[in-house]
Amino acid sequence: MIAAQNISVSLGTHAAVRNVSMEIGPGEIVGFVGPNGAGKTSLLRSLLRLVPVDRGSVLLDGTDITADAPHKHAQAIAYLPQGQSVAWPLTARRLVALGRVPHRSTWETLKPEDEQAIDAALAATDVESFAHRPVTELSGGERSRVLLARALAVQATVLLVDEPTASLDPYHQLTTMEALKATASDGTAVGVVLHDLNLAGRYCDRLCLMHEGKLVADGTPDQVLSDENLARVYRIGVRRDDRGDVVVDRRLSDAP
Amino acid sequence: MSRRSPYAASMLLAALLLTTMAASLFLGYAPLGVGEVFQGLLGVGDERYVFIVQDIRAPRIVLGAMVGGSLGLAGAAIQGLLRNPLADPSVIGVSSSAGLGAVVAIYYGFAASSAIFVPVFAISFAIAAMLVLVWLAGKDASILTLILAGVAISSLAAALTSLAMNLSPNPFSLNDIILWLLGSLANRSFTELWIAGPFMVAGWVLLLSTARALPSLSLGEDAAASLGVDLRRVRLQTVFGAAFAVGGGVAVSGAIGFVGLVAPHLVRPLVGHDPGRLLVPSALAGALLLVLADIGVRTIPGDAELKLGVVTALLGAPFFLWLIIYTRRSMR
Numbered sequence: 001m002i003a004a005q006n007i008s009v010s011l012g013t014h015a016a017v018r019n020v021s022m023e024i025g026p027g028e029i030v031g032f033v034g035p036n037g038a039g040k041t042s043l044l045r046s047l048l049r050l051v052p053v054d055r056g057s058v059l060l061d062g063t064d065i066t067a068d069a070p071h072k073h074a075q076a077i078a079y080l081p082q083g084q085s086v087a088w089p090l091t092a093r094r095l096v097a098l099g100r101v102p103h104r105s106t107w108e109t110l111k112p113e114d115e116q117a118i119d120a121a122l123a124a125t126d127v128e129s130f131a132h133r134p135v136t137e138l139s140g141g142e143r144s145r146v147l148l149a150r151a152l153a154v155q156a157t158v159l160l161v162d163e164p165t166a167s168l169d170p171y172h173q174l175t176t177m178e179a180l181k182a183t184a185s186d187g188t189a190v191g192v193v194l195h196d197l198n199l200a201g202r203y204c205d206r207l208c209l210m211h212e213g214k215l216v217a218d219g220t221p222d223q224v225l226s227d228e229n230l231a232r233v234y235r236i237g238v239r240r241d242d243r244g245d246v247v248v249d250r251r252l253s254d255a256p
Numbered sequence: 257m258s259r260r261s262p263y264a265a266s267m268l269l270a271a272l273l274l275t276t277m278a279a280s281l282f283l284g285y286a287p288l289g290v291g292e293v294f295q296g297l298l299g300v301g302d303e304r305y306v307f308i309v310q311d312i313r314a315p316r317i318v319l320g321a322m323v324g325g326s327l328g329l330a331g332a333a334i335q336g337l338l339r340n341p342l343a344d345p346s347v348i349g350v351s352s353s354a355g356l357g358a359v360v361a362i363y364y365g366f367a368a369s370s371a372i373f374v375p376v377f378a379i380s381f382a383i384a385a386m387l388v389l390v391w392l393a394g395k396d397a398s399i400l401t402l403i404l405a406g407v408a409i410s411s412l413a414a415a416l417t418s419l420a421m422n423l424s425p426n427p428f429s430l431n432d433i434i435l436w437l438l439g440s441l442a443n444r445s446f447t448e449l450w451i452a453g454p455f456m457v458a459g460w461v462l463l464l465s466t467a468r469a470l471p472s473l474s475l476g477e478d479a480a481a482s483l484g485v486d487l488r489r490v491r492l493q494t495v496f497g498a499a500f501a502v503g504g505g506v507a508v509s510g511a512i513g514f515v516g517l518v519a520p521h522l523v524r525p526l527v528g529h530d531p532g533r534l535l536v537p538s539a540l541a542g543a544l545l546l547v548l549a550d551i552g553v554r555t556i557p558g559d560a561e562l563k564l565g566v567v568t569a570l571l572g573a574p575f576f577l578w579l580i581i582y583t584r585r586s587m588r
Binding site for chain 2: 045048050069070071072074075077078079080081083085086087088089090091094095098099101102134147150154
């Protein structure tokens with residue numbers, strides 16, 4: 001379980017996260033939604049201590065880890081940042097094997113359980129067919145899935161992923177969300193930043209809606225994705241289709 | 257690529273290096289026969305042969321391998337840290353700072369009083385430059401700040417070196433400075449090895465200890481930190497490792513460019529692009545390259561001995577060009 005308690009983060013003079021408290025319990029998949037610049041990524045990075053918090057604390061299984069360096073707790077918390085850049089043309093499998101780095105000492109070779117974790121991650125993200133190709137030769141979407149497999153291979157108790165579906169085709173958006181759901185059902189606490197509100201509504205147990213650094217709603221998808229919230233935060237008017245999915249109808253010129 | 261074994265490549269390169277070093281013992285101005293070289297090695301027979309083999313040839317071969325190894329290793333580690341195949345030890349300013357130290361020693365006449373002063377000054381300047389770099393780049397600075405600060409230090413050291421040449425009091429010290437800057441292993445003894453060797457070895461230890469962190473850095477700094485990489489520590493290990501290894505190397509051989517840039521590229525087709533697995537093969541390739549270049553220096557006929565830095569670039573650059581054409585698909 002990972003929790004933020006009254007966290008505030010500033011980037012330069014800009015207050016990116018303002019007094020946010022939330023938690024992700026074991027077996028739970030929590031979606032972070034909100035417009036661009038709402039502070040979703042900064043909140044995730046503060047949980048990883050990649051940005052210093054001005055106030056508040058980060059709790060990992062009830063222990064205060066706010067002051068711990070970012071490289072601590074690598075076995076417990078896995079993180080997939082935004083973007084798909086990889087510096088060198090490593091093969092997909094070699095890249096996914098990096099997920100086992102927190103579990104090994106420097107010169108140790110891969111143990112059978114490491115190989116199992118890598119195979120499972122490759123299967124979960126549907127990338128086995130190009131496991132031996134250099135990642136630099138893959139398409140953006142294929143590379144995103146390989147990078148997600150890298151994060152899954154850590155088999156941490158907390159998994160934080162930032163926009164894992166951003167460059168994926170619809171089929172692999174679904175497989176990615178299913179992989180995250182399956183990871184959560186194994187007892188992992190999963191936090192995921194999403195821009196697709198319907199994916200968020202369909203797969204997440206709970207949603208955290210952020211706006212201008214503040215957490216403005218935290219609850220079930222139905223509670224959070226209300227017409228009023230979407231109008232106020234996203235400045236959009238919406239309809240619902242027959243299965244309850246959000247259909248963006250129009251842009252609102254001003255908040256009501 | 258993952259199936260290419262770095263161990264097999266390292267063994268192959270090590271065997272090639274040892275063979276080349278051994279062959280190098282038999283090559284030089286003095287036409288020594290096979291028997292005479294063996295007598296010289298064992299310290300028996302004609303004193304002149306013993307002197308040529310043990311005091312002229314052996315030190316320059318061992319130093320050549322150590323300096324080349326330092327450059328190759330530092331180049332691979334810096335390319336891995338900066339995630340940039342164009343980086344080499346000169347990017348962080350270590351080579352030019354060490355060069356400036358040596359030039360100061362020559363310029364102020366310290367070098368004339370004892371040969372020890374050149375390596376001592378070179379290493380001191382390299383370490384001082386890295387202290388400034390780390391101070392400039394700060395505690396949490398980005399890789400970009402590190403590169404920019406390194407380039408600034410490098411430019412300043414180059415400018416001061418030029419200034420020393422500009423103001424040189426007499427043509428002899430100017431000549432000394434220029435010859436030194438072209439790089440050479442001629443007339444080096446084991447004294448230089450005892451002074452600079454420990455620094456190079458300390459640098460190797462620091463650089464090799466980055467092997468675990470460098471592959472994770474391929475994913476970027478945030479992801480690497482989440483995999484347990486202490487970013488600050490790996491930066492310090494690389495910067496000071498390069499300062500010790502390259503500073504020690506430049507201190508004995510003068511400025512030898514190119515090896516640090518080329519050596520990692522030479523071994524990537526053999527061991528793949530994993531920056532952690534590249535370190536040892538790259539060091540061996542650097543050593544091999546420099547020992548080969550030094551053989552060239554000693555055997556290419558001519559009035560003046562060619563300078564090592566010149567030969568390294570002459571050998572390395574065309575090969576590098578060929579390599580770029582050969583591997584450009586995978587480097588996209």
